[in-house]
Amino acid sequence: MRVPLSWLQDYVPLQNIDPLDLAHRLTMAGLETTFEQGGSQYWNKVIVGQIVSIEKHPNADRLQLATVDTGDQRVTVVCGAPNIEVGQKIAYAQLGARLLNAKTGETVELTAAKIRGVESAGMICSELELGLSSNHHGILVLPEESSVGSPINEILDSSDAFEIEITANRGDCLSVLGVAHEVAAIIGAQVTEPNLEYEEVSPSVEECINVIVEDPQLCQRYACTLTKGIKVEDSPEWLQKKLRDSGHRPINNVVDITNFVMLEYGQPLHAFDYDQILESTLIVRTANSGETFTSLDGALHELKPPMLMITDPQRSIGIAGVMGGLNSEMTKSTKNVLLESATFNGINTRRTASTLKLRTEASLRFEKGLNPELAERALKRATALIHSIAGGEVRKGIYDVFPGKKDPLQIQFSLNSLQKILGTSYPSSQVEQVLNSLGFVYTKMDDLNLKIQPPYWRTDIEIEEDIVEEIARAIGYDSIPDIPLAGLVPQPLNQPIRILREKVKDLLVSLGLQETISHSLVSGQNLESINTPMESVIRTENPMSREQEFLRASLIPELLRATSEALKHPPNSVAFFETGRSFKKQKNDLPTEDEMAVGVLAGIRSHSFWEDTQETYDFFDAKGIIEAIFANLGVQVDYIPSKNSAVKIGHSAELFIDGTQVGMIGEINPLSINKFNLPTSAVVIFELNLSQITQFLPEQKSFFVPFSRYPAAIRDLALVVKSEISAEQIETVIRKEAFVTRVSLFDLYEGGSLSPGEKSLAFRVEVQSSEGTLTTEQLDAIFSKILQMLAQETGAVTRT
Numbered sequence: 001m002r003v004p005l006s007w008l009q010d011y012v013p014l015q016n017i018d019p020l021d022l023a024h025r026l027t028m029a030g031l032e033t034t035f036e037q038g039g040s041q042y043w044n045k046v047i048v049g050q051i052v053s054i055e056k057h058p059n060a061d062r063l064q065l066a067t068v069d070t071g072d073q074r075v076t077v078v079c080g081a082p083n084i085e086v087g088q089k090i091a092y093a094q095l096g097a098r099l100l101n102a103k104t105g106e107t108v109e110l111t112a113a114k115i116r117g118v119e120s121a122g123m124i125c126s127e128l129e130l131g132l133s134s135n136h137h138g139i140l141v142l143p144e145e146s147s148v149g150s151p152i153n154e155i156l157d158s159s160d161a162f163e164i165e166i167t168a169n170r171g172d173c174l175s176v177l178g179v180a181h182e183v184a185a186i187i188g189a190q191v192t193e194p195n196l197e198y199e200e201v202s203p204s205v206e207e208c209i210n211v212i213v214e215d216p217q218l219c220q221r222y223a224c225t226l227t228k229g230i231k232v233e234d235s236p237e238w239l240q241k242k243l244r245d246s247g248h249r250p251i252n253n254v255v256d257i258t259n260f261v262m263l264e265y266g267q268p269l270h271a272f273d274y275d276q277i278l279e280s281t282l283i284v285r286t287a288n289s290g291e292t293f294t295s296l297d298g299a300l301h302e303l304k305p306p307m308l309m310i311t312d313p314q315r316s317i318g319i320a321g322v323m324g325g326l327n328s329e330m331t332k333s334t335k336n337v338l339l340e341s342a343t344f345n346g347i348n349t350r351r352t353a354s355t356l357k358l359r360t361e362a363s364l365r366f367e368k369g370l371n372p373e374l375a376e377r378a379l380k381r382a383t384a385l386i387h388s389i390a391g392g393e394v395r396k397g398i399y400d401v402f403p404g405k406k407d408p409l410q411i412q413f414s415l416n417s418l419q420k421i422l423g424t425s426y427p428s429s430q431v432e433q434v435l436n437s438l439g440f441v442y443t444k445m446d447d448l449n450l451k452i453q454p455p456y457w458r459t460d461i462e463i464e465e466d467i468v469e470e471i472a473r474a475i476g477y478d479s480i481p482d483i484p485l486a487g488l489v490p491q492p493l494n495q496p497i498r499i500l501r502e503k504v505k506d507l508l509v510s511l512g513l514q515e516t517i518s519h520s521l522v523s524g525q526n527l528e529s530i531n532t533p534m535e536s537v538i539r540t541e542n543p544m545s546r547e548q549e550f551l552r553a554s555l556i557p558e559l560l561r562a563t564s565e566a567l568k569h570p571p572n573s574v575a576f577f578e579t580g581r582s583f584k585k586q587k588n589d590l591p592t593e594d595e596m597a598v599g600v601l602a603g604i605r606s607h608s609f610w611e612d613t614q615e616t617y618d619f620f621d622a623k624g625i626i627e628a629i630f631a632n633l634g635v636q637v638d639y640i641p642s643k644n645s646a647v648k649i650g651h652s653a654e655l656f657i658d659g660t661q662v663g664m665i666g667e668i669n670p671l672s673i674n675k676f677n678l679p680t681s682a683v684v685i686f687e688l689n690l691s692q693i694t695q696f697l698p699e700q701k702s703f704f705v706p707f708s709r710y711p712a713a714i715r716d717l718a719l720v721v722k723s724e725i726s727a728e729q730i731e732t733v734i735r736k737e738a739f740v741t742r743v744s745l746f747d748l749y750e751g752g753s754l755s756p757g758e759k760s761l762a763f764r765v766e767v768q769s770s771e772g773t774l775t776t777e778q779l780d781a782i783f784s785k786i787l788q789m790l791a792q793e794t795g796a797v798t799r800t
Contacts, residue, residue, distance in 0.1 A: 003179050004245035005160040011180040011191050023162060025186050029473040031173060032165040045110075046099075046125065046152040047071070048142060049092030051084060059116040066124060068092050071149020078120035083138035089146045090139055091125040091156075099129040102136045132159055133244045159245045169460045171368030175266030178457055185437035185474035194264065196377065198384040204396040209277070209338060214285040216403045218308045219320065221343040221372040222284055223400040225383045226274060228336045230254065230392035239389070254330045254337055257385045259361075266457065267341060267370060267378035268362035270310075270318060274336035276328040278312040284320065284342075285309055291316065295323045295358065307352045308344060321349040321366040322358055337386065341379035343372040372402065373456035413442075413450045413467050421468045424480050434474045440467075496694045497595050500633075501579050504597050504690065507629050513577045513599055518558035520580065521548035526557045529675050530646060536584045538591055551583035551591075555598045556685060560668075560676040563600050567679050573603040579690070595690040599625065602683040616682030619651045620745075622665050626655065626686055634698045637662070639728045646672045647685070655688070657696045663688040712741060712768035713779055717786070718799040723750075723757050725794050730761060733789050739774070739782055742766040760799050 026033040057063035128136035172178035287303035310318035321344035350367035439455030454461035543549040577599035601617035642652035652666025668683040747762035790796040
């Protein structure tokens with residue numbers, strides 16, 4: 001919304017107010033505002049001149065030589081404007097003046113120049129060169145009473161203006177008066193309202209026109225006045241300037257008045273040629289399917305319900321809230337004007353304008369929502385201006401169809417609410433001054449309580465808190481003192497799953513994995529790739545596409561697809577992980593939403609430039625990651641051989657804590673590798689159910705164990721066991737010995753000299769005492785005890 005400073009001053013005093021400071025204060029009050037300096041910045045060295053003679057240019061048919069009296073000398077100026085005449089007072093730019101260039105829009109310094117062989121000493125300016133408007137088809141002609149030689153800024157008003165970004169809830173600021181009330185509240189002034197009085201004559205308007213509103217839901221109010229015997233002509237200069245300064249093109253006095261009042265009050269109006277309304281009847285109805293209509297801009301539109309139309313008994317003459325029709329527009333021959341001021345449904349108006357691609361200043365205001373009380377005031381203002389400028393006689397009264405009229409809203413307001421909501425209070429006199437400036441009407445119930453009626457132009461004030469906000473905005477949010485919080489600081493929310501998820505993510509990153517993120521909506525093909533039972537799948541009600549039809553049951557498929565794409569490029573090594581939720585339907589219950597962490601290792605284990613190796617990832621790489629995570633969490637996990645069809649038997653395991661499965665780990669089998677087009681067979685995945693793990697986290701997160709002052713001893717144990725005995729079982733038995741501090745598996749051997757059904761496992765065992773250095777005899781006793789326990793519990797024997 002462009003609000004000219006000169007227009008704003010008609011309603012609120014702005015003397016000694018810095019426009020830049022006011023723009024800042026409006027922004028801080030919630031209206032993002034910038035100040036744009038108008039033409040006055042281009043008026044240095046521009047004075048009033050008078051054309052005393054005009055001669056033909058000797059070398060150009062379209063140029064003329066004008067002799068200009070500047071008060072102290074006469075100069076010759078080459079000019080091509082078609083409207084120059086002897087005796088005119090004009091804006092003369094002296095050499096050195098900085099003017100707008102009509103072609104580039106940039107400012108340039110005026111210098112002496114020869115035009116077709118004749119030197120031009122300056123320029124006779126158009127409105128564009130002076131920054132007044134975009135008009136450069138002729139020179140600017142000044143009033144006859146202008147004094148020759150006077151600076152131009154003594155004759156012309158600057159077109160300085162505020163540019164205001166309007167938010168969706170502040171449609172009232174799409175009006176100069178709405179902004180004036182904001183300014184008045186900020187600077188502590190009162191707004192001067194326009195005069196709405198005019199003379200009326202009989203008969204009444206109700207005897208001259210009939211209005212039928214068929215759908216009160218789409219047209220809450222329809223009011224109109226009738227003025228007969230008007231004269232359609234150009235608007236007076238003051239009205240044209242107001243419109244130009246606001247960025248609007250003057251058309252004729254009647255149309256200009258409707259645009260002026262729309263900008264002034266924010267209420268769109270429309271003027272019909274009364275004599276073109278058949279049977280003197282207006283009908284407000286929805287459009288018929290396939291109905292066509294030619295709007296004022298000459299465009300033909302195909303209509304459909306529930307687009308709202310203004311019609312007479314035989315034809316449509318306007319699209320309600322958007323644009324009038326070519327068949328009832330104002331022309332020079334119009335003598336009688338019917339002026340419409342209505343309140344149309346904002347949502348329907350927006351849909352109509354968008355469908356017809358016909359967004360207008362009127363539709364913009366209707367779609368933000370207008371108070372029906374605004375219609376009558378704007379109508380009276382426009383009628384008064386038509387009577388004053390275009391003449392004619394105003395028929396008595398207003399034809400007003402207002403079926404849904406309600407009593408004005410009354411809001412109970414307590415001064416104590418300021419302290420309660422803002423944490424500060426203001427004197428009642430200051431609060432009352434703000435309310436008056438903003439247009440609120442109030443009644444004092446007692447010293448603390450008011451009954452407040454919101455202004456008729458505001459639709460966003462409904463509750464007591466809205467009034468508190470208005471007071472805070474007007475006085476300034478920066479006036480609210482900073483007060484430290486009193487009382488106890490609120491305890492943080494206990495979110496163990498979130499804390500665990502973030503910790504696991506940090507651990508995985510520290511272990512060299514990179515995080516990926518995928519969408520939680522997946523395709524049916526995604527679910528089929530991991531043989532997900534469809535009865536446990538959750539389908540979205542309105543899928544955006546086939547690729548986003550279901551909630552994911554697992555994070556593994558999308559992670560493997562990302563792996564497949566990554567392995568197509570060097571360095572042929574992938575270490576990815578992702579965290580997120582998986583969803584599964586439950587019978588007669590809400591779906592489960594488990595927080596999961598999944599990872600994949602694929603391709604070459606190391607890709608360092610100085611380490612030339614082709615070793616690939618295997619089960620034990622992923623197991624090392626899992627062990628590191630659970631060691632950090634302080635949780636003991638058991639590994640049970642997996643029977644999952646997606647992983648290799650013997651190279652996979654399911655993870656259990658106290659009998660509850662919390663995850664799985666394993667090498668992908670060839671069938672799954674083909675499903676996901678993985679270019680390598682070395683692919684290992686792991687999956688952790690963080691929602692399940694959370695319940696097993698120890699309350700004591702960490703504790704200190706003193707370091708031993710004595711050296712550790714290391715021995716290797718090569719054991720032969722049955723194939724079904726797992727390495728974890730062996731490790732569990734070894735750790736039962738109190739002196740054991742570390743156990744690691746470093747070799748697995750099958751075949752050769754071993755009998756069928758047997759395998760060899762080699763462990764490196766570290767033992768240490770905190771009381772002294774272990775002797776050879778002590779070490780022999782410790783390992784002899786370990787071997788006895790292994791033999792008894794697992795049947796293990798030493799490999800020879």
